[in-house]
Amino acid sequence: MARVLVVEDDRDIAESLELFLRHDGHHTKRAHDGRRALELEHATQPDLVLLDLGLPELDGLEVLKAIRARSDLPVIVVTARREEVDELIGLGLGADDYVTKPFAPRTLLARVKAVLRRGAHAAPVTEATTIGPLVVDRYRVEARVDDEPIALTPTEFALLAALADAPGKAMRREELIERAMPDSDALERTVDGHLKNLRRKLGDHGVEHLLETVRGSGYRLRAPRP
Numbered sequence: 001m002a003r004v005l006v007v008e009d010d011r012d013i014a015e016s017l018e019l020f021l022r023h024d025g026h027h028t029k030r031a032h033d034g035r036r037a038l039e040l041e042h043a044t045q046p047d048l049v050l051l052d053l054g055l056p057e058l059d060g061l062e063v064l065k066a067i068r069a070r071s072d073l074p075v076i077v078v079t080a081r082r083e084e085v086d087e088l089i090g091l092g093l094g095a096d097d098y099v100t101k102p103f104a105p106r107t108l109l110a111r112v113k114a115v116l117r118r119g120a121h122a123a124p125v126t127e128a129t130t131i132g133p134l135v136v137d138r139y140r141v142e143a144r145v146d147d148e149p150i151a152l153t154p155t156e157f158a159l160l161a162a163l164a165d166a167p168g169k170a171m172r173r174e175e176l177i178e179r180a181m182p183d184s185d186a187l188e189r190t191v192d193g194h195l196k197n198l199r200r201k202l203g204d205h206g207v208e209h210l211l212e213t214v215r216g217s218g219y220r221l222r223a224p225r226p
Protein backbone atom coordinates (compact mmCIF):
# COMPACT_ATOMS: atom_id res chain seq x y z
CA MET A 1 0.00 0.00 0.00
CA ALA A 2 1.59 3.24 -1.13
CA ARG A 3 0.74 6.78 -2.08
CA VAL A 4 1.38 7.17 -5.78
CA LEU A 5 1.39 10.42 -7.70
CA VAL A 6 0.27 9.83 -11.29
CA VAL A 7 1.55 12.51 -13.65
CA GLU A 8 -0.11 12.13 -17.04
CA ASP A 9 -1.78 14.66 -19.30
CA ASP A 10 -3.87 12.13 -21.22
CA ARG A 11 -6.96 11.93 -19.04
CA ASP A 12 -8.02 8.47 -20.20
CA ILE A 13 -4.60 6.98 -19.50
CA ALA A 14 -4.39 8.79 -16.17
CA GLU A 15 -7.79 7.50 -15.16
CA SER A 16 -6.99 3.89 -16.01
CA LEU A 17 -3.64 4.14 -14.23
CA GLU A 18 -5.39 5.36 -11.11
CA LEU A 19 -7.94 2.60 -11.41
CA PHE A 20 -5.29 -0.13 -11.63
CA LEU A 21 -3.29 1.31 -8.75
CA ARG A 22 -6.33 1.71 -6.51
CA HIS A 23 -7.48 -1.77 -7.34
CA ASP A 24 -4.08 -2.91 -6.12
CA GLY A 25 -4.65 -1.10 -2.83
CA HIS A 26 -2.65 2.09 -3.45
CA HIS A 27 -3.73 5.65 -2.84
CA THR A 28 -3.37 7.93 -5.80
CA LYS A 29 -3.25 11.60 -6.69
CA ARG A 30 -3.18 12.89 -10.20
CA ALA A 31 -1.52 15.81 -11.96
CA HIS A 32 -2.19 16.71 -15.60
CA ASP A 33 0.76 19.03 -16.08
CA GLY A 34 4.31 19.39 -14.87
CA ARG A 35 3.80 22.40 -12.69
CA ARG A 36 0.90 20.81 -10.83
CA ALA A 37 2.97 17.64 -10.47
CA LEU A 38 5.67 19.50 -8.56
CA GLU A 39 3.10 21.27 -6.37
CA LEU A 40 1.44 17.98 -5.48
CA GLU A 41 4.75 16.20 -4.96
CA HIS A 42 5.77 18.90 -2.54
CA ALA A 43 2.42 19.09 -0.78
CA THR A 44 1.56 15.41 -0.49
CA GLN A 45 4.99 13.71 -0.25
CA PRO A 46 4.04 10.57 -2.18
CA ASP A 47 5.94 7.27 -1.92
CA LEU A 48 6.33 6.99 -5.69
CA VAL A 49 5.82 9.08 -8.81
CA LEU A 50 4.68 7.68 -12.16
CA LEU A 51 5.92 10.29 -14.57
CA ASP A 52 4.86 10.75 -18.17
CA LEU A 53 7.47 12.67 -20.18
CA GLY A 54 5.37 14.65 -22.65
CA LEU A 55 3.54 17.12 -20.43
CA PRO A 56 2.21 20.65 -20.79
CA GLU A 57 3.54 23.56 -18.71
CA LEU A 58 6.74 21.83 -17.66
CA ASP A 59 7.88 18.65 -19.39
CA GLY A 60 8.61 15.41 -17.60
CA LEU A 61 12.39 15.84 -17.76
CA GLU A 62 12.19 19.18 -15.97
CA VAL A 63 9.87 17.63 -13.40
CA LEU A 64 12.30 14.78 -12.81
CA LYS A 65 15.23 17.20 -12.43
CA ALA A 66 13.28 19.31 -9.96
CA ILE A 67 12.26 16.25 -7.91
CA ARG A 68 15.83 14.91 -7.90
CA ALA A 69 17.16 18.30 -6.80
CA ARG A 70 15.30 17.94 -3.53
CA SER A 71 14.61 14.26 -2.90
CA ASP A 72 15.38 10.62 -3.64
CA LEU A 73 11.73 9.74 -4.06
CA PRO A 74 11.29 6.74 -6.38
CA VAL A 75 10.27 7.79 -9.88
CA ILE A 76 9.12 5.51 -12.70
CA VAL A 77 9.29 7.27 -16.05
CA VAL A 78 6.65 6.41 -18.63
CA THR A 79 7.86 7.01 -22.16
CA ALA A 80 6.29 6.65 -25.57
CA ARG A 81 9.51 5.62 -27.30
CA ARG A 82 11.96 2.89 -26.38
CA GLU A 83 14.87 5.01 -27.74
CA GLU A 84 14.00 7.68 -25.21
CA VAL A 85 15.04 5.31 -22.44
CA ASP A 86 18.63 5.29 -23.77
CA GLU A 87 18.71 9.07 -23.93
CA LEU A 88 17.39 9.31 -20.40
CA ILE A 89 19.88 6.83 -18.99
CA GLY A 90 22.59 8.83 -20.76
CA LEU A 91 21.43 11.99 -19.04
CA GLY A 92 21.87 10.31 -15.68
CA LEU A 93 18.80 11.84 -14.10
CA GLY A 94 18.25 8.96 -11.76
CA ALA A 95 14.83 7.57 -12.60
CA ASP A 96 14.30 4.24 -10.83
CA ASP A 97 12.69 2.44 -13.71
CA TYR A 98 11.24 2.99 -17.15
CA VAL A 99 8.02 1.76 -18.69
CA THR A 100 7.20 2.20 -22.36
CA LYS A 101 3.73 2.84 -23.71
CA PRO A 102 1.59 0.95 -24.38
CA PHE A 103 2.01 -1.08 -21.23
CA ALA A 104 0.05 -3.93 -19.75
CA PRO A 105 -1.43 -3.03 -16.35
CA ARG A 106 0.13 -6.13 -14.81
CA THR A 107 3.60 -5.15 -15.98
CA LEU A 108 3.20 -1.67 -14.63
CA LEU A 109 1.94 -2.86 -11.25
CA ALA A 110 4.83 -5.32 -10.99
CA ARG A 111 7.29 -2.49 -11.62
CA VAL A 112 5.60 -0.30 -9.05
CA LYS A 113 5.80 -3.09 -6.52
CA ALA A 114 9.46 -3.81 -7.32
CA VAL A 115 10.53 -0.18 -7.01
CA LEU A 116 8.63 0.25 -3.75
CA ARG A 117 10.17 -2.90 -2.32
CA ARG A 118 13.67 -1.66 -3.15
CA GLY A 119 12.96 1.40 -1.03
CA ALA A 120 11.11 -0.41 1.73
CA HIS A 121 12.66 -0.94 5.10
CA ALA A 122 12.88 -4.67 4.74
CA ALA A 123 13.90 -6.86 7.62
CA PRO A 124 17.61 -6.38 8.22
CA VAL A 125 19.77 -9.07 6.69
CA THR A 126 23.20 -8.24 7.92
CA GLU A 127 23.05 -4.86 9.49
CA ALA A 128 25.96 -3.01 7.96
CA THR A 129 29.06 -3.49 5.85
CA THR A 130 32.04 -1.19 6.30
CA ILE A 131 34.42 -0.65 3.41
CA GLY A 132 37.04 1.88 4.40
CA PRO A 133 35.19 5.11 5.18
CA LEU A 134 32.01 3.79 3.51
CA VAL A 135 29.26 2.18 5.57
CA VAL A 136 26.37 0.44 3.81
CA ASP A 137 23.67 0.25 6.45
CA ARG A 138 20.88 -2.11 5.36
CA TYR A 139 18.90 -1.65 8.53
CA ARG A 140 18.59 2.10 8.09
CA VAL A 141 18.68 1.79 4.28
CA GLU A 142 21.42 4.34 4.21
CA ALA A 143 24.98 4.66 2.97
CA ARG A 144 27.40 6.92 4.82
CA VAL A 145 30.92 8.17 4.29
CA ASP A 146 32.61 9.30 7.48
CA ASP A 147 29.16 9.28 9.12
CA GLU A 148 27.71 11.58 6.52
CA PRO A 149 24.70 10.08 4.65
CA ILE A 150 24.88 9.91 0.85
CA ALA A 151 21.63 10.80 -0.89
CA LEU A 152 20.87 7.69 -2.96
CA THR A 153 17.76 6.62 -4.82
CA PRO A 154 16.30 3.26 -3.72
CA THR A 155 17.75 1.60 -6.81
CA GLU A 156 21.21 3.06 -6.26
CA PHE A 157 21.13 1.89 -2.66
CA ALA A 158 19.98 -1.60 -3.66
CA LEU A 159 22.85 -1.88 -6.16
CA LEU A 160 25.38 -0.63 -3.63
CA ALA A 161 24.06 -3.08 -1.02
CA ALA A 162 24.31 -5.96 -3.51
CA LEU A 163 27.96 -5.08 -4.21
CA ALA A 164 28.62 -4.66 -0.48
CA ASP A 165 27.35 -8.20 0.14
CA ALA A 166 30.58 -9.44 -1.40
CA PRO A 167 33.32 -6.80 -1.23
CA GLY A 168 36.09 -7.44 -3.72
CA LYS A 169 33.96 -9.73 -5.87
CA ALA A 170 33.20 -8.55 -9.40
CA MET A 171 29.51 -8.80 -10.19
CA ARG A 172 28.14 -9.03 -13.67
CA ARG A 173 25.35 -6.69 -14.69
CA GLU A 174 22.83 -9.55 -14.92
CA GLU A 175 23.73 -10.59 -11.41
CA LEU A 176 23.25 -7.06 -10.13
CA ILE A 177 19.85 -6.82 -11.80
CA GLU A 178 18.90 -10.17 -10.32
CA ARG A 179 19.93 -9.15 -6.82
CA ALA A 180 19.03 -5.49 -6.71
CA MET A 181 16.21 -5.10 -9.19
CA PRO A 182 14.29 -8.39 -9.35
CA ASP A 183 10.93 -8.22 -11.14
CA SER A 184 12.29 -5.50 -13.33
CA ASP A 185 13.09 -6.27 -16.93
CA ALA A 186 15.84 -3.69 -16.63
CA LEU A 187 18.41 -3.70 -19.37
CA GLU A 188 22.07 -4.10 -18.61
CA ARG A 189 22.81 -0.56 -19.67
CA THR A 190 20.30 0.63 -17.06
CA VAL A 191 22.71 -0.74 -14.47
CA ASP A 192 25.52 1.28 -16.05
CA GLY A 193 23.41 4.41 -15.74
CA HIS A 194 22.63 3.81 -12.06
CA LEU A 195 26.23 2.96 -11.25
CA LYS A 196 27.47 6.04 -13.06
CA ASN A 197 25.25 8.11 -10.78
CA LEU A 198 26.32 6.10 -7.76
CA ARG A 199 29.99 6.67 -8.57
CA ARG A 200 29.40 10.41 -9.00
CA LYS A 201 27.69 10.55 -5.60
CA LEU A 202 30.50 8.56 -3.99
CA GLY A 203 32.83 11.03 -5.69
CA ASP A 204 31.02 13.93 -4.02
CA HIS A 205 32.11 12.30 -0.77
CA GLY A 206 35.63 11.63 -2.03
CA VAL A 207 35.36 7.83 -2.35
CA GLU A 208 34.56 7.21 -6.03
CA HIS A 209 37.61 4.91 -6.21
CA LEU A 210 35.78 2.35 -4.04
CA LEU A 211 33.51 1.44 -6.95
CA GLU A 212 35.54 -0.23 -9.65
CA THR A 213 34.59 -1.17 -13.19
CA VAL A 214 36.02 -4.57 -14.02
CA ARG A 215 36.52 -4.91 -17.73
CA GLY A 216 34.41 -7.73 -19.09
CA SER A 217 33.09 -8.69 -15.66
CA GLY A 218 31.03 -5.81 -14.37
CA TYR A 219 31.54 -3.96 -11.13
CA ARG A 220 32.93 -4.44 -7.68
CA LEU A 221 33.49 -2.60 -4.43
CA ARG A 222 37.11 -2.67 -3.33
CA ALA A 223 37.68 -5.19 -0.59
CA PRO A 224 38.65 -3.66 2.74
CA ARG A 225 42.27 -4.09 3.77
CA PRO A 226 42.62 -6.97 6.24
Ligand code: CA
Pocket: 008, 009, 010, 052, 053, 054, 055
Ligand atom coordinates in the same frame (compact mmCIF):
# COMPACT_ATOMS: atom_id res chain seq x y z
CA1 CA B 1 1.79 12.91 -22.45
